[in-house]
Amino acid sequence: MQCSFNTVGQALIAKLRGELDLHTSPQFKEEITKSFTTHPQIKYLIMDVKDLQFIDSSGLGVILGRYRELEERGGRLFFVEANPHIKRVLQMSGLQKISEFAGSTAEVLQRVEGGQL
Amino acid sequence: MQCSFNTVGQALIAKLRGELDLHTSPQFKEEITKSFTTHPQIKYLIMDVKDLQFIDSSGLGVILGRYRELEERGGRLFFVEANPHIKRVLQMSGLQKISEFAGSTAEVLQRVEGGQL
Amino acid sequence: MAERNWVKFEFPSDTRNVAFARTAVALFASQLDWTLDELEDIKVAVSEAVSNSIIHGYQLGAGIVRVEVEYEGSKLTIVVEDYGQGIPDVAQAQETGFTTIPEERMGLGFTFMHEYMDEVLVSSEVQKGTKVILIKEVPQRPEG
Amino acid sequence: MAERNWVKFEFPSDTRNVAFARTAVALFASQLDWTLDELEDIKVAVSEAVSNSIIHGYQLGAGIVRVEVEYEGSKLTIVVEDYGQGIPDVAQAQETGFTTIPEERMGLGFTFMHEYMDEVLVSSEVQKGTKVILIKEVPQRPEG
Numbered sequence: 001m002q003c004s005f006n007t008v009g010q011a012l013i014a015k016l017r018g019e020l021d022l023h024t025s026p027q028f029k030e031e032i033t034k035s036f037t038t039h040p041q042i043k044y045l046i047m048d049v050k051d052l053q054f055i056d057s058s059g060l061g062v063i064l065g066r067y068r069e070l071e072e073r074g075g076r077l078f079f080v081e082a083n084p085h086i087k088r089v090l091q092m093s094g095l096q097k098i099s100e101f102a103g104s105t106a107e108v109l110q111r112v113e114g115g116q117l
Numbered sequence: 118m119q120c121s122f123n124t125v126g127q128a129l130i131a132k133l134r135g136e137l138d139l140h141t142s143p144q145f146k147e148e149i150t151k152s153f154t155t156h157p158q159i160k161y162l163i164m165d166v167k168d169l170q171f172i173d174s175s176g177l178g179v180i181l182g183r184y185r186e187l188e189e190r191g192g193r194l195f196f197v198e199a200n201p202h203i204k205r206v207l208q209m210s211g212l213q214k215i216s217e218f219a220g221s222t223a224e225v226l227q228r229v230e231g232g233q234l
Numbered sequence: 235m236a237e238r239n240w241v242k243f244e245f246p247s248d249t250r251n252v253a254f255a256r257t258a259v260a261l262f263a264s265q266l267d268w269t270l271d272e273l274e275d276i277k278v279a280v281s282e283a284v285s286n287s288i289i290h291g292y293q294l295g296a297g298i299v300r301v302e303v304e305y306e307g308s309k310l311t312i313v314v315e316d317y318g319q320g321i322p323d324v325a326q327a328q329e330t331g332f333t334t335i336p337e338e339r340m341g342l343g344f345t346f347m348h349e350y351m352d353e354v355l356v357s358s359e360v361q362k363g364t365k366v367i368l369i370k371e372v373p374q375r376p377e378g
Numbered sequence: 379m380a381e382r383n384w385v386k387f388e389f390p391s392d393t394r395n396v397a398f399a400r401t402a403v404a405l406f407a408s409q410l411d412w413t414l415d416e417l418e419d420i421k422v423a424v425s426e427a428v429s430n431s432i433i434h435g436y437q438l439g440a441g442i443v444r445v446e447v448e449y450e451g452s453k454l455t456i457v458v459e460d461y462g463q464g465i466p467d468v469a470q471a472q473e474t475g476f477t478t479i480p481e482e483r484m485g486l487g488f489t490f491m492h493e494y495m496d497e498v499l500v501s502s503e504v505q506k507g508t509k510v511i512l513i514k515e516v517p518q519r520p521e522g
């Protein structure tokens with residue numbers, strides 16, 4: 001699992017590659033927590049899951065943990081380019097209710113920056 | 118493992134896809150033996166191994182068996198588009214000494230038909 | 235209709251082995267005629283069961299996880315077993331959202347197993363261990 | 379340097395399982411830092427050893443094949459074991475071209491194992507079975 005982070009204004013873009021499970025999620029948790037701490041302005045988390053090949057409930061748990069923080073900040077959670085398998089897991093977990101699917105990062109950034117949120 | 122056969126004059130083109138091992142080689146052996154029987158004119162065997170993903174000594178054994186028949190007919194054996202792994206296995210087995218590598222089926226056919234062999 | 239076949243494997247309780255376990259099971263299961271989506275479902279279910287043995291059964295400590303995969307005809311059976319702390323109430327454990335580690339976990343492991351497999355059977359004894367049986371049949375497909 | 383890890387598995391002597399065995403071993407081995415070519419080498423060696431257990435050990439009849447994979451640091455050890463007919467002369471068996479089924483086989487199985495692995499240890503007892511140990515170290519690579 002590899003993850004890379006980018007901030008654009010109030011948005012944090014997290015790009016995941018590989019498999020997010022019990023073994024790999026602690027690393028992701030640590031890195032995303034660091035990003036949240038060093039960028040207290042972050043309200044929007046954009047998860048680019050195009051290259052995420054696998055996720056189970058251990059991986060989802062870490063994302064949900066971040067969601068709770070976002071909520072306190074009045075923010076939002078987006079999943080970009082989720083494949084059908086990942087969409088289904090998100091739907092089943094209920095994470096989908098509190099988040100949105102989007103076709104591209106650019107699309108979300110446009111909405112965020114355009115003040116449409 | 119899938120194999121398909123094509124005859125062009127005195128040449129039999131055998132295209133292999135997948136993995137040729139203890140489990141899959143009997144099917145290949147049966148089909149290629151059938152081709153040899155129904156086309157007694159065959160002198161040149163062109164093995165298109167571009168899509169062959171794996172081969173071990175069980176797979177090589179079947180090809181060597183065909184080589185012996187070709188030899189009796191005064192024919193030749195060609196491997197087309199062998200990847201480095203397959204080249205190495207062929208080299209180690211000694212099959213390479215009695216056969217030739219080629220870049221394309223068309224190239225071999227041209228030599229065969231042009232009477233260069 | 236596939237003739238019976240099986241594999242058994244065991245490995246130490248180590249988070250590195252979760253990916254190995256789910257991929258090896260899918261690899262063996264792929265001797266049957268699943269779609270890629272169905273194989274993905276099987277992977278998720280195995281990942282949940284094996285992760286549970288490691289986190290809950292052995293609380294991330296030492297232990298052995300055993301996995302058996304067997305099929306006959308169109309029926310695939312996967313058994314994931316540990317010799318760890320066990321589950322006092324298996325019905326409650328399988329409720330969506332129930333977890334004994336609420337700070338970290340979502341209580342969705344068993345829910346995913348039930349969702350992705352046809353049948354899930356859990357037996358457990360406290361201080362002895364837990365056995366999860368996951369069953370899935372290859373669906374009848376229109377001849378194509 | 380990787381911390382020790384291992385997996386053991388067993389399956390019936392059935393030609394369907396040769397592909398499973400070599401791929402599962404490569405899957406586990408890939409926790410170490412091999413190149414794709416090296417993983418391919420490991421697959422060939424395992425394929426030869428497991429095929430031998432099935433054809434020679436059990437003569438394509440019933441039996442159990444056991445495989446153990448273990449690593450520590452950069453050293454990978456694979457054990458392939460059967461409880462079949464055994465080899466009367468393990469030195470002779472390992473000679474290039476030696477085979478007891480000359481109509482069908484090339485006598486290259488052990489040659490491939492020696493070529494693709496760093497070390498191959500064969501022990502066998504007639505009517506008891508055969509154990510082949512395959513060892514390979516991850517080569518030191520220049521820092522990149």
Ligand SMILES: Nc1ncnc2c1ncn2[C@@H]1O[C@H](COP(=O)(O)OP(=O)(O)O)[C@@H](O)[C@H]1O
Nearest residue numbers: 286287290291327333334339340341342343344
């Ligand atoms: N193998 C196991 N050994 C011991 N307890 C387990 C095991 N599997 C599950 N449990 C118990 O069942 C609960 C629910 O499991 P699950 O639905 O997978 O959710 P989660 O893993 O998120 O807690 C766990 O919190 C744990 O208490």
Ligand SMILES: Nc1ncnc2c1ncn2[C@@H]1O[C@H](COP(=O)(O)OP(=O)(O)O)[C@@H](O)[C@H]1O
Nearest residue numbers: 430431434435471477478483484485486487488
């Ligand atoms: N697991 C085994 N059980 C019994 N005999 C074996 C086993 N493995 C190898 N042998 C013997 O060693 C010989 C050489 O093996 P090998 O080099 O793999 O060549 P091949 O498989 O082509 O015969 C075999 O022909 C067989 O007699």
